[in-house]
Amino acid sequence: MQQDKSQAVVKPKKTVGLLRSSAIVGVMTMLSRMLGLARDVVVASYFGASGSADAFFVAFKIPNFMRRLFAEGAFSQAFVPVLSEYRSQRDLQSVQQLVNYVAGTLGSVLIAITVLAVVGAPMLTALFAPGFYLGDEGKFELAAQMLRITFPYLLLISLTAFAGAVLNSYERFAIPAFTPVLLNVSLICSAIFLSPLFDPPVLALAWGVMIAGCVQLVFQLPFMAQMRLLPKPRWGWDDPGVRRIMTLMVPALFGVSVTQINLLLDTVLASFLQTGSVSWLYYSDRLAELPLGVFGIAIATVILPSLSRRHAEDSNESFSATLNWALQMVMLIGIPAAVALFVLAEPMLITLFHYGALGDRDVLMASMSLRAYACGLLAFMMIKVLATGYFSRQDTKTPVKIGIQAAVVNMIFNLLLIGPFDHVGLAAATAISAFMNAGLLLYGLIKSGVFAWSTGWGMSIVRMLAANVVMGAVLIWLMKDPSVWLQLGLWPRVIDMAILVTVGVVVYVLVLVIFGLRLRHLRHS
Known part of the structure; x- marks a missing residue:
């Protein structure tokens, strides 16, 4: 009887609809991303596209890449299905034991990795930014120095992702989605208040990353304690649950984050x-990444526990219906986001970043690579959803095979396009490989019989095509020339951009409604 009572502590009172859950995650992620843009505005204003900025971005990208690959990628995709199975089929004591063993094992492995990385920071920097090592000794030394400060962030944020995975598994989506806000606040405060205290000033950003990792981890622990699942870390390499998670993680380390690997190769x-x-x-x-994080990752995060339970219950029809819903949501949001980024590339970059040290030429060069990334945005978002369809079934091998093929294609196009198009060619190659990755993932789900197109897709595509064509035409008609945007002050830029975005959203939704879209088409429980 006591066991049942304990179970009730962590089980939700009722199943929350996926649309509502996605909205909760999306709103929290939107807050984080908007603060992330504010962070980038501050960084661009203080450091621009200078050599010290390049050095920081490399020093931050290495642990951040490994976070996405390891913590939010392979670990979460392997841990959540196993935890969902324990939650469905076992008692709270078994769930607590799994959480304890995973916390202890994960923490121990990450401590060892962090120590090695801090000691070998110059070698890691040379590996991930060989151009610095061969061509600019000052940037190389600064990047290696900052990497020693930023790399422990991997340990802290991986444990944060572990806590977030537990909360997500019990439908506590808001707290993990809000947590990244703390990183952005930390970096903004570090740039403004700490940079005058350091020489060079950019070192303040590295320390801001470290501070953020500590704050993010501590923030989530009280909510785990409230669920009575606060971990008591224990080494559990031989535990069957840990073994299963590790078995799923090994191939997923590559398969889930091919997009991130491609960006790192860039x-x-x-x-x-x-x-x-x-x-x-x-x-x-x-x-x-703004629409990708707010919508693509939010939808993938919400459907993973649901798909895992559907698979555990052997409910193929519900499994397929959930994936259909997720793909429709991704297309409904991803296509107009890509159109808007492509059309409004210069105005968006000017409004957000053209202040202080970031010059006119920097905006022009960044706008070209933004258009290339925009062409692949829908594929980036589809990968997040489609890969979840495999991981929820504890199949990590198939995405690995597909990921390897996509990575090879990406590298081939990198080498083909970097010569004539420089950095734009790198972004274009990433977009091309992403579409190949998404297409093969979709084909595999259809071929295996776990996914089938639901009725109504034809009309949905007609609606979306019409709405995006009209929206794109209206934005092109309303948009001022980039040279005019460069001459505007802060508030005229913000007001004009707000008008463009508002008009674009209104036109898009209005055309969808005219073509028959209703709220009931968006719901899925």
Whole structure:
């Protein structure tokens, strides 16, 4: 009887609809992303696209890449299905034991990795930014120095992702979605208040990353304690649950984050290009990641526990219906986001980043790579959803095979396009490989029989095509020439951009409604 009572502590009172859950995650992520843009505005204003900015972006990208690959990628995709199974089929004591063993094992492995990385920071920097090592000793030494400060962020944020995975598994989506806000606040405060205290000032950003990792981890622990699942870390390498998670993680380390690997390869090759190339790719990637993070990752986060339960219950029809819903939501949001980024590339970059140290040429160069990333945005978002369809079934091998093929294609196009198009070619290659990745993932789900197109897709596509064509035409008609935007002050830029975005959203929704879209088409429980 006591066991049942304990179970009730962590189980939700009722199943929350996926649309509502996605909205909760989306709103929290939107807050985080908007603060992330504010952070980038501050960084661009203080450091521009200088050599010190390039060095920081490399020092931050290495642990951040490994976070996405390891913590939010392979670990979460392997841990959540196993935890969902324990939650469905076992008692709270078994769930607590799994949480304890995973916390202890994950923490121990990450401590060892962090120590090695801090000691070998120059080698890691040379590996991820060989152009710095071969061509600019000052940037290389500064990047290696900052990497020693930023790399422990991997340990802290991985444990934060572990806590977030537990909360997500019990439908506590808001807290993990809000947590990234703390990183942005920390970096903004560090740039403004700490940079005058350091020489060079950019070191303040590195310390801001470290502070953020500590704050993010501590923030989530009280909510785990409230659920009575606060971990008591224990080494559990031989525990069957940990073994299953590790088995799923090994292939997923590559398969789930092919997009991130491709972006990192862009950074490696960009380090050989002219100064500013790494920063141009960073600023354009940040804008492309706004819709990806707010909607694509939010939808994938919400459907993973649901799909895992559907698979555990052997409910193929519900499994397929959930994936259909997720793909429709991704297309409904991803296509207009890509159109808007492509059409409004210069105005968006000017409004957000053209202040202080970031010059006119930097905006022009970043806008070209932003358009290339925009062409692949829908594929980036589809990968997040489609890969979840595999991981929820505890199949990590298939995405690995597909990921390897996509990575090879990406590298081939990188080498083909970097010569004639410089940094823009790198972004274009990433977009091309993303579409190949998404297409093969979709084909595999259909071929395996777990996914089938639901009725109504034909009309949905007609609606979306009509709405996007009309919206794109209206935005082109209303948009001022980039040279005019460059002459505007802050508030005229903000007001004009707000008008463009508002008009675009209104036109898009209005055309969808005219073509028959209703709220009931968006709901899925």
